[in-house]
Amino acid sequence: MTIPSIASRSLIASKIQTDALLLPMYEDAQVRSHPDCGQDIRKQLKSVLASGDFSGRHGQTFLLPVHASRPDRILLVGLGKKNEVTAERLRQAGAKAMQALAQLKIASLAVAGAVLNELPGSPEETETPTFYLLEGALLRRYRYRKQTTSDPEDSENRCSLKSVVILGERVPTDARLLSVVIEANYLVRDLVLTPANHLSPSDLARAAKNAVGPDIRIRVLNRKAIAREGMGAFLGVAQGSHAEPKLIVMEYRGAGNGAPVAVVGKAITFDSGGISLKPSEGMEKMKYDMAGGAAVIGLMQALSRLKLKCNVVGIVPATENLPGGRALRPGDVVTSLSGKTIEIISTDAEGRLIVADAMTYARRHFSPAAIIDIATLTGACSIALGQEAIAMMGNDSRLMQRLQRAGAATYERVWEMPLYDELREHLKSDVADIKNAGGRKGSLVAAGYFLREFAADTPWVHLDIAGTAWIDREKPYFAKGATGIGVRLLLDFFRQENAGKQDTKTKRT
Structure with a gap:
């Protein structure tokens, strides 16, 4: 199974052309947690949070309807309470996000990483929080179908991801290491x-x-x-x-x-x-x-x-x-x-x-x-x-x-x-x-x-x-x-x- 290309860019989330944007959110977070998202997206986030449809609990996902021209889709994924976030919980949240993305026909994905800059990390966590989030997502993405005579559309995985772009990190994720792993x-x-x-x-x-x-x-x-x-x-x-x-x-x-x-x-x-x-x-x-x-x-x-x-x-x-x-x-x-x-x-x-x-x-x-x-x-x-x-x-x-x-x-x-x-x-x-x-x-x-x-x-x-x-x-x-x-x-x-x-x-x- 092929690995998507992974890169970091300095664009804000509302300016990137991508099939889907992944927005990690802490439980009961405020919209200001995503200052890089642009006014239109923040307005929609505020509405969703106010409705109670999405709280940011660990592993929760919510596909946000997009009214602006870019990005095409926004997927919210909950990280749980900020003081309880670990590398493993980030992997698990990434996996939940990939399960939701698998239902979408997308080839490109952007990850809004700025909110993860706030995490202090622990001594055994040598990589960036975005690394762990994407590691879990990409491990979950794996599919094996070597001996099939045809390639029918997989009802569990419509996603054929070709590229991933990470946005807004203070310390860039080691994309090369992630790809190799x-x-x-x-x-x-x-x-x-x-x-x-x-x-x-x-x-x-x-x-x-x-x-x-x-x-x-x-x-x-x-x-x-x-x-x-x-x-x-x-x-x-x-x-x-x-x-x-x-x-x-x-x-x-x-x-x-x-x-x-x-x-x-x-x-x-x-x-x-x-x-x-x-x-x-x-x-x-x-x-x-x-x-x-x-x-x-x-x-x-x-x-x-x-x-x-x-x-x-x-x-x-x-x-x-x-x-x-x-x-x-x-x-x-x-x-x-x-x-x-x-x-x-x-x-x-x-x-x-x-x-x-x-x-x-x-x-x-x-x-x-x-x-x-x-x-x-x-x-x-x-x-x-x-x-x-x-x-x-x-x-x-x-x-x-x-x-x-x-x-x-x-x-x-x-x-x-x-x-x-x-x-x-x-x-x-x-x-x-x-x-x-x-x-x-x-x-x-x-x-x-x-x-x-x-x-x-x-x-x-x-x-x-x-x-x-x-x-x-x-x-x-x-x-x-x-x-x-x-x-x-x-x-x-x-x-x-x-x-x-x-x-x-x-x-x-």
């Missing part, structure tokens, strides 16, 4: 929603090559190359499918020769569970089991677009997990790239196998300063945290604190889970160094502990997005389905580093 989110959602027969591991590798810029060095390993590396855990998962597995390695060097941060994203392009077959109900959603890998591809695209001064290696192990004559069986033992042997208890605990080998690959080839893995790893994550937060585990407290700050800034929230040493007992095997599953109790944290074994002494954080990458009910700025979660979180994390806001040294736990 939305583009990356749309890319991730496109990939996650693509049916598995249209997105094999080879297709995902091609998508990665098409997405990233020329300053990203990309290498794709095929089955033979993966075997030469000795990635037995990864190949064990892949052996049940005819689809060629791929290890996608993307290297971004924006800060010279320093050690990179490795970001590993699980990409099971379809997960049937293998021989440990999943129930048929809901299995069609298992195309989403590559959401972690998609987030890494989106991140690398964004880093390339923004030219951030950081070094990042994105590694995406991609395969299907299917039953077949050659499929991995419960009771089998595989040898991982690290040399550790792994007893297979459940072939449906496959994500940790491919992520473990990818983490070892990162350590051997790049000696990273830190590793972050992101994966739709456990159903237990959804049970523990619902669809509201990412489960986070790791061996480095400062790294986790930085991710918590990024989560607060983007509202892609993370919640730290413990990695007690006693969890090792869950994973003891009688026939191998470790087993890949230890039963239902504590399965969320046991999966994290399994991965910790492969981080060794490298600072590492695990992000389980199983509950948040796909949602079953609408949220304010996400429709049902893929959310693209992770890419905004990770991009904000690296922007912190780029800005030099955080101490680069890590603290071990």
